[in-house]
Amino acid sequence: MTEAPDFLTATRTFYDAVAEDYSDRFRDLHAKLPWDRAVFALYAELVGPGGKVADLGCxxxxxxxxxxxxxxxxxxxxxxxxxxxxxxxxxxxxxFERGSMLELTHEDGSLDGVVSWYSSIHTPVEELPRLFAEFRRVLRPGGHALLAFQVGDEPKYHDRPWGHPVSLHFQRRRPEAMAELLTEAGFSVRSRTVRAPEPDLDEKVPQAYLVARAQA
Structure with missing residues (x-):
């Protein structure tokens, strides 16, 4: 069996340690963020009722x-x-199943949508073309991808969250760079939204949401 890349191992170890605390901390986040709810409603309408969607890095x-x-x-x-x-x-x-976004088990063109909600932030920039190509592979032509991430150039370092002996870098991205990579992978970016940080939630940088359509 091929060993997982270091960044996958580090990500899995981090979230295995913090899962319960993370869930409690962010349980009611959507109720506090009308922007998230609006993006989700838009995405659901674009995909259509009953559309098959995979939440990757769920x-x-x-x-x-x-x-x-x-x-x-x-x-x-x-x-x-x-x-x-x-x-x-x-x-x-x-x-729900365990696995990597870089090696999806879905058949080619079998999904109407894929979602990467603050999960591509753990993928090194040099692996993003491979990641987006995998998104495109599993989507039917006309299917939609939804991505969310923090905006910026410098990563954020989380060290010993909630007292757990783990740490991890969270990569920030530029929307224009992400849109370009999606286009190169066979997508047409249909919506690009950037909102200001929400101080009540201790956000330090803007947040971005991209919706992209799989080209034929």
Whole structure:
């Protein structure tokens, strides 16, 4: 068996350690962020009722469950078994599996949508073309990808969150650079939204949301 790249191992170790605390901390986040809810509603309408969508890097399933409530057919994927345990507990009607976004088990063109909600931030920039090519592979022509990430050039370093003996870099991205990479992977970027940081949530930098359509 091929060993996982170091960044995948580091990401899995980090989230295995913090899963329960992370879930508790961000449980009600959508209720505080009308921007998120608006983007989700737009995305659900673009995909269409019953559309098959994979939430990639789903964590505790917060986004997965919300999108399912909007009428989409969701599945979730994550590296961390501890995160998946929370996701299955909180969303018993949704299928969750362990795996990497870089090696999806979905067949070519089998999905109507893919979501990477603050999960591509753990992928090194040199791996992003491969990641977006994999997104494009599993989407049917006309399917939609939704990405969210923090805006910036310098990574954020999380050290010993909630007292756990783990650390991880969170990469910030430039929307124009991400849009260019998506275009090169066979997408047409349909929406690019950047909002100001929300100080009540201790956000330090702007947040970006991209919606891209898979070209034929």
């Amino acid at each position: 964590g505790p399933g917060r986004v997965t469950g919300h999108l399912a409530s909007l009428g989409l057919s969701l599945s979730g994927l994550d590296l961390s078994e501890s995160m998946l345990a929370v996701a299955r507990r909180e969303n018993p009607g949704i299928r």
